[in-house]
Amino acid sequence: MKQIHIDICCGARCSMMGALHLLEKVEDLKNEIEELDSIVPQGSITVSPVPCTQECKGKENLAPIVIINEEKIYNASAPKVMEKIMEGTK
Numbered sequence: 001m002k003q004i005h006i007d008i009c010c011g012a013r014c015s016m017m018g019a020l021h022l023l024e025k026v027e028d029l030k031n032e033i034e035e036l037d038s039i040v041p042q043g044s045i046t047v048s049p050v051p052c053t054q055e056c057k058g059k060e061n062l063a064p065i066v067i068i069n070e071e072k073i074y075n076a077s078a079p080k081v082m083e084k085i086m087e088g089t090k
Contacts, residue, residue: 004045004088006081009065011052019064023049025078029085045085
């Protein structure tokens with residue numbers, strides 16, 4: 001099982017567009033997955049709030065931004081992020 005690193009941009013625009021709620025949802029999912037030790041070993045998923053990534057600077061409709069193992073998800077939603085996490089656990 002490879003590591004899954006999740007960075008959630010918590011800059012001003014991303015925060016206004018729901019990044020903090022998304023951070024909470026992803027943390028909850030991570031905890032649920034890790035409780036089922038048969039899916040992934042403890043510590044395989046890391047979730048980090050990060051300062052503004054500058055990805056949306058001068059662009060519309062990109063926030064919130066989530067980066068999973070260097071793959072960027074623009075206009076991220078809980079279902080989109082959870083789908084990518086579950087893909088990474090296979």
